[in-house]
Amino acid sequence: MSTDEEFMLHALQLAKRGFGHVAPNPAVGAVIVANNGRVIGEGWHERFGGLHAERNAFAHCTDDTTGATLYVTLEPCCHWGKTPPCTDIIIEKKIGRVVVGSMDPNPLVAGKGVQLLREAGIEVVTGVCKQACDDVNRPFFHFITHKxxxxxxxxxxxxxxxxxxxxxxxxxxxxxxxxxxxxxxxxxxxxxxxxxxxxxxxxxxxxxxxxxxxxxxxxxxxxxxxxxxxxxxxxxxxxxxxxxxxxxxxxxxxxxxxxxxxxxxxxxxxxxxxxxxxxxxxxxxxxxxxxxxxxxxxxxxxxxxxxxxxxxxxxxxxxxxxxxxxxxxxxxxxxxxxxxxxxxxxxxxxxxxxxxxxxxxxxxxxxxxxx
CATH class of the missing domain: 3.40.430.10 (Dihydrofolate Reductase, subunit A)
Structure with missing residues (x-):
């Protein structure tokens, strides 16, 4: 198992903590890892209308995140909803690399989040533990597509x-x-x-x-x-x-x-x-x-x-x-x-x-x- 897979599986366990509290939003987990391999922040989407996983992870991080890697089970959002776009804070915090599990089928995102990060000069890797990340959010993917x-x-x-x-x-x-x-x-x-x-x-x-x-x-x-x-x-x-x-x-x-x-x-x-x-x-x-x-x-x-x-x-x-x-x-x-x-x-x-x-x-x- 690669290091990326290990951190993504940790993010998945965090995501599952949102079960029962976030629907009809997706369950998402995020982990911030410094260049020396140390976890310096983590979070998950805790409740519907609350902070997304990425923003929770940054809220619980006191270290400098410049050049760090962010692992997130679902593509970061790039639109305003009940909270600001997660892509904004990822860029603001000078993250150097983002590793994504599932891509978001929501038409408001659907690849746009990854594109914005890459345009900002951030390395983005997608599809890490994709099957496991997809399985966590099967209801969300179905609902966002079929209503x-x-x-x-x-x-x-x-x-x-x-x-x-x-x-x-x-x-x-x-x-x-x-x-x-x-x-x-x-x-x-x-x-x-x-x-x-x-x-x-x-x-x-x-x-x-x-x-x-x-x-x-x-x-x-x-x-x-x-x-x-x-x-x-x-x-x-x-x-x-x-x-x-x-x-x-x-x-x-x-x-x-x-x-x-x-x-x-x-x-x-x-x-x-x-x-x-x-x-x-x-x-x-x-x-x-x-x-x-x-x-x-x-x-x-x-x-x-x-x-x-x-x-x-x-x-x-x-x-x-x-x-x-x-x-x-x-x-x-x-x-x-x-x-x-x-x-x-x-x-x-x-x-x-x-x-x-x-x-x-x-x-x-x-x-x-x-x-």
Whole structure:
């Protein structure tokens, strides 16, 4: 591993500290290294509207930065937003070399930041640890390009592909390490989505239960507005932001939910069910850059059939439930031929105690399927 890669990986760890606090901005880390190889400043984008990573790094640096190297996981911005351009302070501080992980797809930047630095006589190296830097900001890249959330389909299943026993019992398929990872993701991503069937069956909280974590927006897809007013999600809506997407037209039917603090969005589709396409546009307009779809099997099918799934996180436990009546993670009609399968790239494997998590990204260039 090169020295540049080592410092960039350090910057990446800093960037991840912004998870749950910076969306819909990107998570960015920055490290300033003197010519003798000593780190003299570091920082990350800590919260939406706050200083960018580069400016935080300079704010925590008391040494002379003339000729130093700046490592930053994302191309420095060159435009005014909630804060001044980062390229300005990099030039002002007389940095001699800038090493960049990902290029910024934001049209306001998109190579212009690197160009300005080079025009100022600063050496710029791009693409260091690019894949790792890109992965950290997949939701941001998707959101800035499509103006709608990056969608992660998540489920836990047994070795024989069951998400519950024949009686419907599902707690717990995976162990504590896997469940902790789920809460880390609820902190990282902006929303979590379930169908009304999951609300009725499990009465979930859908909160982030890790210290210092941020609760995601809780989204219920409920075409006929049959969610119980006594459900945990409705009872806690005054404290944790909650949205119900429905086809229900009656203001009288919606009123008790609104009174409980629930945001109700009427998004009817032509088939009498919630229009998922319209839901994603609605969330995007509200700045929701990412969403985990956690259940159930019918909702998973709706997202897959529409081609809306960008990533799958499949948690697999070394257990077998068996049973013809035990459900799998995806319902719906399904495809009639293997060639029509929803395609994803080769999965990455994450070991979580005795369980594993397979992460696969949508392969929209593959033949067959809508995804």
């Amino acid at each position: 709608r959330p990056y969608v992660i389909l998540k489920y836990a299943m047994t070795l024989d592909g069951k998400i519950a026993t024949r009686t419907g019992a599902s707690k717990w398929i995976t162990g504590e390490e896997a469940r902790f990872r789920v809460h880390q993701d609820r902190n990282r991503y902006s929303a979590v989505c379930v169908g009304v069937g999951t609300v009725r069956a499990d009465d979930p909280r859908l909160t982030c239960r890790i210290e210092g974590g941020t609760n995601p927006l809780r989204v219920i897809v409920d075409s006929h507005l049959s969610t119980s007013l006594d459900s945990t999600l409705v009872r806690t809506a005054a404290d944790v932001r909650t949205l119900i997407a429905t086809c229900e037209a009656s203001e009288e039917a919606r009123a008790p939910f609104v009174a409980a603090g629930v945001e109700v969005a009427r998004l009817p589709g032509a088939d009498g069910r919630v229009d998922i396409d319209a839901l994603l546009d609605y969330l995007g307009a509200k700045g929701i850059d990412s969403m985990i779809v956690e259940g159930g099997a019918t909702l998973a099918a709706s997202f897959l059939e529409g081609g809306f799934v960008d990533e799958v996180n499949a948690y697999i436990a070394p257990k077998i439930f068996g049973g013809e009546g035990a459900k799998g993670p995806v319902a719906g009609q399904g495809v009639s031929d293997p060639g029509q399968a929803y395609r994803f790239g080769a999965p990455f494997i994450v070991q979580l105690g005795s369980d594993v998590m397979l992460r696969a990204y949508a392969d929209r260039g593959a033949e067959g399927g809508d995804n």
